[in-house]
Amino acid sequence: DIQMTQSPASLSASLGETVTIECRASEDIYNGLAWYQQKPGKSPQLLIYNANSLHTGVPSRFSGSGSGTQYSLKINSLQSEDVASYFCQQYYNYPPTFGGGTKLELK
Amino acid sequence: QMQLQESGPGLVKPTQSLFLTCSVTGFSITSGYYWIWIRQSQGKHLEWMGYMTYSGETFYNPSLKSPISITRETSKNQFFLQLNSVTTEDTAMYYCAGDPGGNWFAYWGQGTLVTVSS
Numbered sequence: 236d237i238q239m240t241q242s243p244a245s246l247s248a249s250l251g252e253t254v255t256i257e258c259r260a261s262e263d264i265y266n267g268l269a270w271y272q273q274k275p276g277k278s279p280q281l282l283i284y285n286a287n288s289l290h291t292g293v294p295s296r297f298s299g300s301g302s303g304t305q306y307s308l309k310i311n312s313l314q315s316e317d318v319a320s321y322f323c324q325q326y327y328n329y330p331p332t333f334g335g336g337t338k339l340e341l342k
Numbered sequence: 343q344m345q346l347q348e349s350g351p352g353l354v355k356p357t358q359s360l361f362l363t364c365s366v367t368g369f370s371i372t373s374g375y376y377w378i379w380i381r382q383s384q385g386k387h388l389e390w391m392g393y394m395t396y397s398g399e400t401f402y403n404p405s406l407k408s409p410i411s412i413t414r415e416t417s418k419n420q421f422f423l424q425l426n427s428v429t430t431e432d433t434a435m436y437y438c439a440g441d442p443g444g445n446w447f448a449y450w451g452q453g454t455l456v457t458v459s460s
Contacts, residue, residue, distance in 0.1 A: 267445070269445075278437055278450035278451065279437075324447075329401070330390050330403040330404065330405060332390070333389070333390070
């Protein structure tokens with residue numbers, strides 16, 4: 236299985252700040268990557284697919300980039316409602332696998 | 343608007359079987375989409391378990407320690423997950439999900455918590 240490693244595991248940032256979360260795959264996944272946001276007590280919600288395509292209804296302050304084995308999720312102008320855990324997921328190879336998550340808190 | 347809702351026993355004893363139901367509204371499970379089961383352990387790790395397509399084909403995660411089975415009841419617009427001989431490692435929040443392509447997961451249920459304990 237492809238291993239997905241996220242960093243950092245936790246992150247503290249201020250309102251209005253720009254935040255970047257990294258995801259590294261154990262092999263090239265050719266942009267077969269999605270990002271999810273999970274708020275406490277809720278199910279994960281799709282943010283981005285194909286590494287950089289914004290899912291319907293997701294605010295434009297979220298963006299994804301990367302290629303090969305290295306990908307990132309950027310949140311511009313952090314809002315209070317962005318406090319959540321974030322997960323990456325590869326789907327280039329079956330079975331789909333997830334990163335360990337990044338917990339984002341407000342400073 | 344498609345909605346998914348999981349249901350299950352909550353508490354299961356080790357070595358017993360676990361049977362979960364996902365009820366889908368707003369979309370027929372035979373009209374399209376992949377119908378997926380994903381679980382999340384207490385430590386928040388997410389694990390893809392398998393899918394059933396709208397035509398009834400299944401694919402399971404070969405890395406799972408215990409075999410699973412995904413079935414459906416089309417008349418009720420439901421699909422199911424069965425795990426046999428559960429252990430404490432199967433304690434998790436179980437989610438059902440749906441997606442047109444099956445690669446990423448656009449629609450999720452709210453999850454059902456399963457605890458395996460004697």
